[in-house]
Amino acid sequence: MHPLLSRLRADVEARRAAGLGRELLAVSEHRGVYAMVERQDLLDFSSNDFLGLAQDRDMRAHLADLCRLQGCGSGSSRLVTGTAASTLAAEKALAAHFGYESCLILGSGFLANLTLLATIFNDKDTLALDKRAHASTVAGARHSRAAFHTFRHNRMDHLEKILRAHPVQAVLTESLFSMDGDSPDFGALRRLKEEFGFLCVVDEAHAFGALGDGGRGLAPGVADVAVGTLGKAFGLFGAFILCPEAVRDHLVHFGQGFIYTTALPPWHGDMVLAMLERVAAADEVREGLRRLGDEARTTLGDVLPVRGEAHILALEVGDEARCARLAAALRNRGVLAFAARYPTVPLGQAILRVNLTALHTREYVRKLRDALVASLGDEA
Known part of the structure; x- marks a missing residue:
């Protein structure tokens, strides 16, 4: 192997050994608040589609019409x-x-x-x-x-x-x-x-x-x-x-x-x-998202320390390897949340990032809480 390629491989292996490895999840479909990942429907708290417009039926139809008319x-x-x-x-x-x-x-x-x-x-x-x-x-x-x-x-x-x-x-x-x-x-x-x-x-x-x-x-x-x-x-x-x-x-x-x-x-x-x-025209939707954020901070704050003032919540975990394990355990329980680790966040300050959207409800937040409680229980 060329020395440059050896160096590149060593860099990646060092990251993985430190619990900082990254993987690409194969998502085959987004459907409402769910993402199909490796043939499993996961309740998605990782999307930035805050107003739910990416999946809006009318907008999808409009895009299809425009693409047919104007090309790719x-x-x-x-x-x-x-x-x-x-x-x-x-x-x-x-x-x-x-x-x-x-x-x-x-x-x-x-x-x-x-x-x-x-x-x-x-x-x-x-x-x-x-x-x-x-x-x-x-x-x-x-x-x-x-x-x-x-x-x-x-x-x-x-x-x-x-x-x-x-x-x-x-x-x-x-x-x-x-x-x-x-x-x-x-x-x-x-x-x-x-x-x-x-x-x-x-x-x-x-x-x-x-x-x-x-x-x-x-x-x-x-x-x-x-x-x-x-x-x-x-x-x-x-x-x-x-x-x-x-x-x-x-x-x-x-x-x-x-x-x-x-x-x-x-x-x-x-x-x-x-x-x-x-x-x-979405002020009412934004107000609903604000209220959901307030409720979610209380609901999830009983499980892990929570930061965040709006629709993005940071659940404090700390250890990078533990954060990755919790994210994997949540996926096993049907919930998708992003494990943010170094260098995305400072070393030793890993978080589970929870993104709320207009498609989420209180019930979905409670499902996340229950899955988080069970995943933390597995560590005991």
Whole structure:
């Protein structure tokens, strides 16, 4: 074996030996709150389909009609012939709904954060980012070649110390953290922004569509630039950057992750418009999801310590190997929950992440609790 391949294999074996191995679960079907995994129906608490739109019957039919009419793929990049008229219409509609000057749609959330940060910042800039920021944010900051400092998770007092010690051009954070399920104090962040004059960039991937009036997230009036995904509450795929026109224009001219990739399918913009209409009208659904989150925190908190302020709950386990065993035991009892381990979360702080959606009910949460109690009982 080539030495490089030997090194790669050794890296993976070391991860597995530390209880950090990763596997791809073969999912053959999603049906309501259930996922068919290896011929077993599992009650799914791992999906980001927060409003249930990914499986909506009307949206599925609309997509099928659009695909039959417009074809499967765009055939080129956005700067050649890959920008459909509906894509431009969708970008304008997203900007208007969320209250921003302009918008740019890209292929994924990771690509959006990476392209945004690596393009608009350079080695003359200094950034401050939350220590728990998503891997795509960290990658974008590193690729930008800007100097950056991390502040303790959601600690505005620590951020203030950094701001007083360094000439920070931008602060990067999230509105709802994907693993902790918590949020910054946006009132305090606004006050710091007014005092220090930094640009505020907020990843609203897990909040847009699911939180706020009209699904507008948690950072209106604070974020100068916001990144949203179309693969979570919007039930589709792709991502979007909400920003001043100057940022959009710069990304179109210099953003490698936008320029040098095939555009999304020609019907994608039409689907975004249809999904946006549903998202905007879903305040009642969002309220139901909020109430379910409150109840689930109490129900599951009697079994394991729970973090999370909205529809994402982190059940604290700690040990990585134990967390993986609990996730496997839950699957054996018909429940699917994600075992988040290092490096997704800090070492020794493994969690079972529970994602609640509009398709879940109290009964399903009780089934999760019962399966968790039984799985923990097996350890005794």
